[in-house]
Amino acid sequence: MIATLGRCTRSLVAAAAVTLCLAGGWARAQTVCVPATTPCQTCPAPPACVPSSTPCGASSTSGTTFTTSTVSCPGPFAQHTFSTSNALGPTNICIGPEKSIGCFVPAGTQNVNVNDDAVLGASTAGVPTLSVWGLIALAAGLGAVALLCLAAPSR
Numbered sequence: 001m002i003a004t005l006g007r008c009t010r011s012l013v014a015a016a017a018v019t020l021c022l023a024g025g026w027a028r029a030q031t032v033c034v035p036a037t038t039p040c041q042t043c044p045a046p047p048a049c050v051p052s053s054t055p056c057g058a059s060s061t062s063g064t065t066f067t068t069s070t071v072s073c074p075g076p077f078a079q080h081t082f083s084t085s086n087a088l089g090p091t092n093i094c095i096g097p098e099k100s101i102g103c104f105v106p107a108g109t110q111n112v113n114v115n116d117d118a119v120l121g122a123s124t125a126g127v128p129t130l131s132v133w134g135l136i137a138l139a140a141g142l143g144a145v146a147l148l149c150l151a152a153p154s155r
Contacts, residue, residue, distance in 0.1 A: 043073035049094035052102035078121035
């Protein structure tokens, strides 16, 4: 009987740990942008960068360069919105972190920039909370393990 209780205790602790880990992971999951139901969030444009004569991206034989930009801002929930922008030269554009780096797109070329608007949710830090569904899953999991332990024959 004591061996069965030890095994049951370990099973209950393992079930609780797995359920809490899954619930914590779900609590931090990012909301998916679906324009019909959940609008896509974007950050406001950062201040303009200083124009530069440095060419954008690595030189290319096709006349197209590729760059990336990331802008972050607070918002009601965490979300990443990706978009692309095309610039035909000659022009100056802002790229990089917070679009703070200026570069030049020469005449007769184009630049494709991948933008990542990283909206940081209001509660991105701290301990994840357990939702009602998580609490139900925890109770169901622990109850199932407890029933299995009670039904196990004692040795």
